Amino acid sequence: MPEYAPSLTPAHEAFLRDLFPGDGCVFAPEALNAFSTDASRERAMPWAAVRPETREQVAELLRWADAERMPVYPRARATGQVGNAVPVKGGVAVSLLRMNRILDIDGRDFAAEVEPGVITSDFQAACAEKRLFYPPDPASVKISTMGGNISTCAGGLRAVKYGVTRDWVLGLTAVLPGGSTLVMGGRSHKDVVGLDLKRLFVGAGGKLGIITGVTVKLIPLPETSASVLVGFANLDDCMDGVAAGFGAGLLPCACEFMDATTLSAIRLGSDIPLDAGAQAALLFKFDGTAEGVAAEVRRLTDALGPTGPLSVEVGQGAEEEAIWAVRRDISPASYRLRPHKISEDLSVPRGRVPQLVAAAQAVGREFGLPVLCYGHLGDGNIHTNVMHDRAVPGDEDKAHRVKDRLFKAALDLGGTISGEHGTGLTKAPYVAGQLGPEQLRLMEQVRRAFDPHEIMNPGKGW
Amino acid sequence: MPEYAPSLTPAHEAFLRDLFPGDGCVFAPEALNAFSTDASRERAMPWAAVRPETREQVAELLRWADAERMPVYPRARATGQVGNAVPVKGGVAVSLLRMNRILDIDGRDFAAEVEPGVITSDFQAACAEKRLFYPPDPASVKISTMGGNISTCAGGLRAVKYGVTRDWVLGLTAVLPGGSTLVMGGRSHKDVVGLDLKRLFVGAGGKLGIITGVTVKLIPLPETSASVLVGFANLDDCMDGVAAGFGAGLLPCACEFMDATTLSAIRLGSDIPLDAGAQAALLFKFDGTAEGVAAEVRRLTDALGPTGPLSVEVGQGAEEEAIWAVRRDISPASYRLRPHKISEDLSVPRGRVPQLVAAAQAVGREFGLPVLCYGHLGDGNIHTNVMHDRAVPGDEDKAHRVKDRLFKAALDLGGTISGEHGTGLTKAPYVAGQLGPEQLRLMEQVRRAFDPHEIMNPGKGW
Incomplete structure (x- = not known):
């Protein structure tokens, strides 16, 4: 287990105040509250939160954080469903929302460059003005960011025809722990030189470094x-x-x-x-x-x-x-059935969706809870909402038991416990049921090539 | 620098004969000739060549090879343009051509499972019989294999709409040095659990392990x-x-x-x-x-x-x-201009193709050699053929100088020295001009997580 800084010292605080002047950093608990959670409603307080505006600030931050063994939690609009942005080991939350410029949308290159904090639907609207199209469309598209979408490899409705976020990333600039900057790929649509490190960042959930620049592929806007x-x-x-x-x-x-x-x-x-x-x-x-x-x-x-x-x-x-x-x-309609839900994003080979839905309906009946199944049938990615009422004794526990059974059903059908959301905190205990020990060992080793002291988003599942 | 076995001992030979009976292994120089080269016409002799028929044989081979520090060179139809399959450090060439079964083509899952030695166009024809479509189509599609296509991340004509091989790989089974087997991904079209190790294998050029099983995504065959x-x-x-x-x-x-x-x-x-x-x-x-x-x-x-x-x-x-x-x-027409060619696969941001073509034409004129520019304009991936005649004194040297200038032109335009072929032997000296030292360091570290003694395809560029 890596060792982390046990707290934020006055020297640490001074360093951050110097690097992020004014409201570029916050320390007051009431202000840090906003950086403690995400759409999962899991919660843990960071010791500080910073709002970089430049890659250089990010580099200086990660040089310092690596030396100080300071946990670093990148975040944007916190629409994640699994607690991946929650700072469970304290440290510094890093909001990328001030790095939010659309730098270029190029209709000759069919490529665009943006900063990570750009809202995805804002970017899509800017593309549409030039009759260009960036297809990935997670449900959160109107509030989530390009950087967040890349960190989770966001999917969405249009994946059946257009693929997921991974398929649209041509280039990434990322800062690594220690402060070095990697410029990976670029505007070339095809590039087979080297291992594909940039796409390793896609879906890595902020565990390898902080993405500061994004280049994506575009296509003509359909008529x-x-x-x-x-x-x-x-x-x-x-x-x-x-x-x-x-x-x-x-x-x-x-x-x-x-x-x-x-x-x-x-x-x-x-x-x-x-x-x-x-x-x-x-x-x-x-x-x-x-x-x-x-x-x-x-x-x-x-x-x-x-x-x-x-x-x-x-x-x-x-x-x-x-x-x-x-x-x-x-x-919104789901809450007409019960006031609380556990929302999952199981994915199975497409032909096995009927078995998954039948299993979900059966286990819902067994525990007496409504289970909604809906979503991206075209790619076998079915959302399940296990509805329950925490005010009813035993209901929440039942809902979690239903969830466990659904995970098992998806894996038994040759599927995955997450088609879109990732594992973060809430699914971390289930990852070893899907990935074998050899894969987990390799992922740890690959991570350490980028982040030897494991300061990036520690405490989360693969 | 890793140390390798200096030669094949009688004990090594006995091990291989035992593991690969009959014509499953060859040692005679005349028989090994066929395993010494690829479409680049670069050439180096292996010490032995083997033809596994099962994953178990591959696992036993890589357990032994890792312990013996034996260089291992996977290959299939050797259509590669850059010498990536050439066994420059001797060792054992591993032909995957006997692992050539189409295991399943599933029109409900829109997925197929094949062994690596299946010829890609044979697979596409089998899909078409079921009105299913596997789009990647490198020029070599009628002779190259699915495993080879994955190892180079093959592109082709249809990439402008359908993307490259990477975008169609759902799952891979690979054997690592040491003999362990990784089963990565599967038939689920969406899966965001873990780092995307399977797509790290795509385009890795056989440097991480030997692919023994392939699962790809399919779509309906267009009308x-x-x-x-x-x-x-x-x-x-x-x-x-x-x-x-x-x-x-x-x-x-x-x-x-x-x-x-x-x-x-x-x-x-x-x-x-x-x-x-x-x-x-x-x-x-x-x-x-x-x-x-x-x-x-x-x-x-x-x-x-x-x-x-x-x-x-x-x-x-x-x-x-x-x-x-x-x-x-x-x-074939290119040889009407001169009897020899240097064939490259530069790729640039699409809007910069005119500059690349103009530069190629200008440098061709400067050196008095015809340079053909053609290919995948839709994704900015332009093939250049530098035609020359080795019988003319100085012509071959000129052709190489033209090539060097073309590489520089592509990089100056924000492009890549390889959109499709990889770097292998012939482009290895140019890789450091494109990837910075930090990326190269990370690639080496990632490689060592899979292959600590660097027995897989040693001596090649990234």
């Missing part, structure tokens, strides 16, 4: 899109429907799924453009030229015919927005 | 395709044409470029469907639904209009094949 919401009488029909859609040679940019429990929660609050008897639903989205999208919608509806859908709703423009309101309503 | 060959009066018009095409919101699955020297070489041998005055050409390919492809071709030809192309040839079916014959003819 238009259309979406199709399809209701089915049961889960089997629904899975036949998705097979028919993909069997027709179509690659939608989204293919979302909602199970019976999810639909029941949504229906408690709003009318939705879906047959009232539907016990499962699919939501497809296509993008491309107007003619191409129209053809794909026709191919899909033709292919779905034999699977006997109860309802097929096609939408473009404002109608497309109305269809997607159903999907966006899931998270 | 149809069409291609468009466009001739331009000069390079500037051509670059305006590519900007107009992408500016119209189109994402072709290929966007190839041919410069004036390339066209002149092709024209020496065959009539081509291109205006006789064209000094630069673009070749676009679109895939998708019939209606979508037709619309994209219309959008493209409309967008190209204002850029004043000299000719626009659209082809589908047999006519599409005829158009692509032009592109396929480049490599």
Whole structure:
């Protein structure tokens, strides 16, 4: 076990005040509160928080932190679901939110350079103004940052067609413990010189260094899109429907799924453009030229015919927005069933989604808790919400037992305990059930090549 | 510097004969010849060559090789352009060609499992029978293997839309020096648990271990395709044409470029469907639904209009094949100019391709050698062929000086010395010009986590 500084000394504090003048650093507990948690609601207080504005400040910080064995916790908008940004060993929280410039969006290179603190949807909007497209779209896209998305290898709805954040990163600048700066990759779309260190940073959860510069690949903005919401009488029909859609040679940019429990929660609050008897639903989205999208919608509806859908709703423009309101309503709707949730992001080989959903529904019944299953069926990444009420004695414990069973079900089906969120604090105890000891040993050794004293985000799972 | 076994002892030979019975191992120099080179024509003799048929044999081999400090050189069809498979330190060449089974192609999971020695186009054909698609298509696709493609992170024509090999690898099984087996990833399309070790193997050139199992992602096979060959009066018009095409919101699955020297070489041998005055050409390919492809071709030809192309040839079916014959003819046609070539695969930010081509043409003129520039304009990856005649005194030396200048030009333009081929032997001296000492140090440390005695493919560049 590495040894860390036991506390922040007056000399440490003076160093930080000098490096981050004014409100560039904070020490007061009430101010540090904001740096203690993330969307997981796990909580631990850092000893200080700093707000660098330049790479040089980050380099000086990490030179000092490495020498002082000071734990360092990078963070941005703290939308992470698993406590990965929570400073469990004290030390210094580092907010990258002041490094938030879009430096260049280049329609000839089909590449853009940004600082890590840029909000992803702000960046996407700036790209769209130039008719360029950065596809990754985690659910948090309107509040999370490019740097945060890269640190978690964010996925999202469009991954089925466009892949995940990893697939769009061309270059990264990162500062390592000790203060050296790595400039990895650049604007070249293809580059096979050297081990692919930059993509090792993607999804590394801040364990290798602090990302200070980001270069991503862009593509032309698709001309238009259309979406199709399809209701089915049961889960089997629904899975036949998705097979028919993909069997027709179509690659939608989204293919979302909602199970019976999810639909029941949504229906408690709003009318939705879906047959009232539907016990499962699919939501497809296509993008491309107007003619191409129209053809794909026709191919899909033709292919779905034999699977006997109860309802097929096609939408473009404002109608497309109305269809997607159903999907966006899931998270708020879930609380209509119970006031608390444990939200997971299991991922399995796509053909095994029916078994995962059946297992989730069965274990929910066994423990008497509603379990919502929904999400990215197109890539086998199903969100499960285990709803419960902490005011009911035993409910929270039951919810955790349901979660444990779901993790086991995903692994038994050849899947993973995390398709999108990472492991951070809340899933750390489960990582060894997925990765063997040899992989864990190698990850530790690789980490130490970058961070020999393990000052970067210590105390988290792989 | 690591120390290696100085030779193969009788005990070593007995071990190998026992582990690889019959023609599973070879020692005779005439038989070893076949294992001494690759497409680079660099050459060095191994002391032995083995042909494992199982992962267990590979594990036993690497347990022994690690203990004996025996250099190990994995290889398959030896289509590599840079000497990466050449056994420069002797040792044992390991042919993976007998591990060549397609284990499963699954249209529900949209995933396939293969052994490393499967020929990539054989695998693609087997996928196509199930209306499934594995997009990566290096020029060598009909003779190279899945394992070889992964070790070089092979690119190809379709990378502009579909990315490179890295983007399609979901899981790898690899045996490490010492004999342990890593099972990384699997059939889940999304997985963010742990550092992404499997994709570290992609493009690692056999330096980390031997890949014995491969799981890749598939998508539905597109319904149809069409291609468009466009001739331009000069390079500037051509670059305006590519900007107009992408500016119209189109994402072709290929966007190839041919410069004036390339066209002149092709024209020496065959009539081509291109205006006789064209000094630069673009070749676009679109895939998708019939209606979508037709619309994209219309959008493209409309967008190209204002850029004043000299000719626009659209082809589908047999006519599409005829158009692509032009592109396929480049490599044989190049020898019409001179009998020898130095072939490089520079890659630059896409908008800087005109500068790279201009620099190549200028340096070719300066040294009096024809330099062909062609290839994957859509991702900025331009192949340069420096043609020369070794029978002409000084010509080969000139060609190498041209190559050096081209490498410098690519790096000065923010590019890379290799977009597709890797560095192996022939580009090893240039790697330090691209990667800084800190990156090289980290790569060495990461390598040693997998291979502490550096027995895997020693003597090659990063």
